[in-house]
Amino acid sequence: MRMRPEYDYVIVGAGTAGCVLASRLSADRGNRVLLIEAGPRDTNPWIDIPAGVSRLFSDTSVNWAYDSESEPGLNGRKLYWPRGKxxxxxxxxxxxxxxxGNPGDYDAWRDAGNPGWGWTDVLPYFRRSERFYRGEGPFHGARGELPVTGVEEPHPTSEDFVRSAVALGHARNDDFNGPTQEGVGYLQYMIGDGRRASTARVFLRPVLGRSNLSVETGALVEQVLFDGRAARGVRLRDAQGTREIAAAKEVILCGGTINTPQLLMLSGIGEADHLRTFGIDVLADLPGVGRNLQDHIYVHSLTAVDDASSLNRRIRGWRIAPEVLRYFFQHKGLLTSAAAQVGLFAKSSQRLEYPDLQIQMRPFSMLIRDGRYTSEATPAITASCTLVRPSSRGQVRLRSARPSDAPSMVANYLTNPRDIPPLVEGLRIVREILRTPPFSHRVRGDRLPGPTVNSDSEMVAYLRQYAQSMYHPVGTCRMGPSEGCVVDPALRVHGLERLRVVDASVMPLIPSGNTNAPTIMVAEKAAEMILLGARAGAPSAGAPRRASTPTELVT
Incomplete structure (x- = not known):
């Protein structure tokens, strides 16, 4: 590119990782940073309200609202995949x-050929971001931007779930992010002062005044541009048309597990035969791009309970009005709560080194039909079981060479037979807890799977018909040194220069738990590697540095 670079780093995607990375890189006033987002600014009022997740679940103004291909292991069903836009x-x-996740997850990353990514290596980066509500300790930080809080108003049904699990021999665990993961207890949330703590809110907004940071929204990056094998910038399309932007040091892709491999393939990086199918010139034959897709699959148990044990009536129609008023005047109450309050990590077999099942209970019925949450008045609760280390693998591929077209994605849930017995066991664990006092005193009937589903074959049939994504896709730009990997342990794309990937797509194995916190950790570690590399004088071409321009937020 003959353009004079206005920026040192061009970050594509202002999502979970991109906002963290932009904040950290622009902290060095010598770096000129541009952050590009295809979606709008985060002004939708439901974003800040924790309970607003149900409103955002299918809102295409802030959500890519993807659908998978027909899933062969789930009776050919297509699953809805919400992703933030x-x-x-x-x-x-x-x-x-x-x-x-579990410390063993990260040791497995390290042992797969990624030095510097073991548990003791990554723990400092988790702690760096964190402002833990109980204060600083060996496992938690208290000086970071990200508020991590506990359940402020536990529901009596949640407490009875914990008590019943303990009665069955599950250990009480007051911190799943502490010294051990196994056991039952209350979850922790990224919520502060009653508001959602998105990475845009806590990492990006406070630094928008920096003169060396620019943010563009409503801009879809269509291609990474190269001089030879070195990334030199991007081509994007916004309301004004198409333009090119140069980067003096690096282009960093933070588009996530779906959009990052899509952009790489549109830029000529991926499996050569697949790219040629769409008339795309091949720059780098990297067959691993888009492969190794992993996602958590989970299945719900729906149980009828007495009216006092369920929130169903309280969250419907006019009955929610007192909670709305309480939220707007005090930032407390039901609207400050996430969906689940309690969780349980358990092993499907005692032969396992650490838990492979994550169970959660919600004191209301969580029904999803056609990609939308629906509510009901009948009192019920939902208990869900997740397989946190699936063996099934899927892929993301192009549908066309048009950047605006959604890619094709399939996770191949339950196609590996090893994934089925643990989930069957998880359903049985859930049933056992619900049938044990004190929780059993609340139960009025088994709605799903239902009293007629008991044998292994009946359970498997239920899984194939009702299992859902937990919306945690990772792995499509796998980190590692071997064939089939896309980035090295420094997250640089193999065989290319000045191009890096920083998001959940680099995870070689899915963490044993929710994936947002691990993605923040990846961004923290990447930022340090980039900054240290630049200070050490890593080779960097580009035009002489220009004076910084005022921060702009272009929409």
Whole structure:
């Protein structure tokens, strides 16, 4: 590109990782940083309200609202995949749960050929972001931007779930992000002062006054541009048309597990035969781009309970009015709560080193039909079981060479037979808890799977018909040194220069829990690697540095 670069770093995607990365890189006033987002600014009022997640779940103004291909392991069903399309990305529309996963997950990353990514390596980056409500300690930080809080008003039904699980021998665990993951207890959330703590809100907004940081929204990056094998900038399209932007140091892709591999393929990076199918010139034959897709699959149990045990009536129609008033005047009450209050990590087999099941209970019935949450007046609760380390693998591929077309994605849930027995066992664990006092005193009937579903074959049939995505896709630009990997342990794209990927797509194995906190950690670690590399004098071409321009927020 013959353009004189106005920026050192061009970050594509202002989602969970992109907002963190932009904040950290622009903290060095010598770096000129541009952050580009395809979606709008995060002004939708439902974003800040924690309970607004149900309103954002299918809102296409802030949500890519993807659908998978027909899933062969789920009776050919297509699953809805919400992904954030707004400043903050999926951290602006998700369920708020702060969960790091198990230390063994990161040791497995390290052992797969990624030095520097073991548990003791990544823990400092988790702590760096965190402002933990109980204060600083060996596992938690208290001086970061990200508020991590607990359940302020536990529902009596949630407490009885914990008590019943303990009665069955599950250990009480007051901190799933502490010394051990296994056990039952209350979850932690990315909520502060009653408001959602998206990465746009807590990392990006406070630094928008920096003169060396620019943010553009409503701009879809269509291609990474190269001089030879070195990334030199991007081509984007916005309301004014198409233009090119140069980067003096690096182009950094933070589009997430779906959009990052799509952009790489549109830029000529991926499996050569697949790219040629769409008439795309091949720059780098990297077959791993888009492969290794992993997602958490979970299945719900729906149980009828007495009226006092369920929130169903309180959250319908005019009955929610007192909670709305309480929220707007005090920032407390039901509208400050995430969906689930309690969780349980358990092993499907005692032969396992650490838990492979994540169970959550919600004191209301969570029904999803055609990609939308629906509510009902009949009192009920929902208990869900997730397989946190699935063996099934899927892929993201192009549908066309048009950047505006959604890519094709399939997770191949339950196609690996190893994934089925743990979920069947998880359903049985859930049933056992619900049938144990004191929780059993609340139960009025088994609605799903229902009293007639008991044998293994009946359970498997239920899984294939009712299992859903937990919306945690990762892995499509896998980190590692071997064939099939896309980025090295420094997150640089193999065989190319000045191009890096920083988002959940680099995770070689899915963490054993919710994926938002691990994505923030990846961005923290990446920022440090980039800054240290620049200070050490890593080779960097580009035009001489220009004076910084005032921060602009272009929409």
């Amino acid at each position: 707004v400043l903050g990305g999926t951290s602006a529309i998700n369920g708020h749960v702060y969960m790091r």
